[in-house]
Structures are given as structure tokens and as C-alpha cells.
Amino acid sequence: MSEALSVYFEALERLVRRRGKINNDTVAIEAGRKKGSIKKSRPQHATLIAAIDAANERVRRPQSDASDRVQQAKDDSRELRQQLDAAYARELSLAREVMELRRELTSLRGGKVLPIREPRAKSDF
Numbered sequence: 001m002s003e004a005l006s007v008y009f010e011a012l013e014r015l016v017r018r019r020g021k022i023n024n025d026t027v028a029i030e031a032g033r034k035k036g037s038i039k040k041s042r043p044q045h046a047t048l049i050a051a052i053d054a055a056n057e058r059v060r061r062p063q064s065d066a067s068d069r070v071q072q073a074k075d076d077s078r079e080l081r082q083q084l085d086a087a088y089a090r091e092l093s094l095a096r097e098v099m100e101l102r103r104e105l106t107s108l109r110g111g112k113v114l115p116i117r118e119p120r121a122k123s124d125f
Contacts, residue, residue, distance in 0.1 A: 038052075
């Protein structure tokens with residue numbers, strides 16, 4: 001391997017350790033060369049470009065896993081919010097039904113005033 005390629009591979013290893021953005025240009029700049037000095041048209045750069053692509057996949061994968069977990073958490077949160085809203089709707093419906101039944105019971109008993117609370121038993125004191 002030529003000295004120039006070894007400089008590029010050393011730069012690639014440094015970028016992998018830092019978990020930095022990895023592409024042909026960043027490797028070239030890290031190696032102290034100009035942006036665009038790694039070209040696909042040069043046969044001697046074929047192994048280097050393959051190594052850069054592999055390193056990019058290794059470094060990028062955990063970031064995509066993290067974004068997948070964030071998206072999953074957002075979806076779970078949205079679903080739980082919908083379930084909570086449905087539970088509130090059921091609660092309100094049941095409370096309304098209880099109130100209507102209390103009014104009906106009061107009218108059947110002949111009273112005009114609805115009790116706010118049920119009377120306590122004397123043993124509760």
C-alpha cells in the first residue's frame with residue numbers, strides 16, 4: 001500500500017473513533033489533503049472508497065437506531081394519548097348517565113332537591 005493511501009486509512013480510523021461524519025471529502029480533509037482528492041475514477045482508491053462506505057454504515061447505524069427509537073416512543077405516546085382521551089369520554093358518559101338516573105330517581109320519589117352527597121352512616125364518624 002502506498003504512503004498516500006496509508007495516510008487516508010489513518011484519517012479514516014480517526015474519524016471512526018470520533019464517530020464523525022464519514023465520506024470521501026471528510027477523510028481527505030482529515031488526511032490533510034484537499035476536498036475531492038479521493039476520486040472513484042482512480043483504481044488505487046477503490047479499496048479506500050469501499051472502506052469509507054463500510055465505516056459510514058457502521059457509524060450511521062446507531063444514529064438510525066436512535067431515531068427509530070424516538071419515532072417509536074412518539075407513536076407510543078400518541079397511542080396512549082388517544083387511549084386516555086377515550087377513557088375520559090367513557091368517564092364523562094358514565095357520570096352523565098349517573099346524574100340522569102339520580103334525577104329520575106328523585107322525580108320518582110317525589111323530591112325536588114337532589115342530594116349532593118349520600119348521607120353518612122353514623123358509624124363513619
